[in-house]
Amino acid sequence: MTDVEFSATGVRIERWTRSLTRAGQVVVKDGRVSLLTSNGREIDSAPVGTVSAGKRWFAAADSAIARVNGVRYRLTMGQRNRRRDGSAPVRRFLEALRTDRGRMG
Numbered sequence: 336m337t338d339v340e341f342s343a344t345g346v347r348i349e350r351w352t353r354s355l356t357r358a359g360q361v362v363v364k365d366g367r368v369s370l371l372t373s374n375g376r377e378i379d380s381a382p383v384g385t386v387s388a389g390k391r392w393f394a395a396a397d398s399a400i401a402r403v404n405g406v407r408y409r410l411t412m413g414q415r416n417r418r419r420d421g422s423a424p425v426r427r428f429l430e431a432l433r434t435d436r437g438r439m440g
Contacts, residue, residue: 339364341431343424347411348378361410363431366438368403370410379403383435390425399425 341363348359348370358373369380381403388401398411412424 340435341428343412343428345413347409347413349409349411350406355408361412361428363428363435366435368401368432370401370403370408379406379408383432386432388429388432390429396423397425399428 339362341361343361344358346359346361347357348355348361355378356372359378360369360371360373360375362369362371363383366383367380368383368386370378372378386401386403388399390399395411397413398409401408401410410425410428412428
């Protein structure tokens with residue numbers, strides 16, 4: 336599991352109504368989820384098994400809610416992270432978490 340299962344840049348990371356970064360990074364690698372600022376400083380990280388994430392039905396298509404170490408973050412991943420095959424970054428993020436959990440347990 337040394338490969339990066341998911342990585343997105345240019346991610347807006349918010350905690351409640353406070354924006355922590357508008358160009359952050361979300362990485363799922365080696366069984367951990369990391370939220371980073373635009374200059375690579377860690378905002379928060381936790382093992383995949385302890386992170387809960389989902390998409391709200393009323394939220395924008397490019398955003399997800401993730402609970403890392405008990406703190407709720409809104410992650411907005413814009414069109415910039417869309418792949419050539421058209422797969423949405425939020426869906427890939429949620430799939431990476433699900434896949435990594437399956438490997439661990």
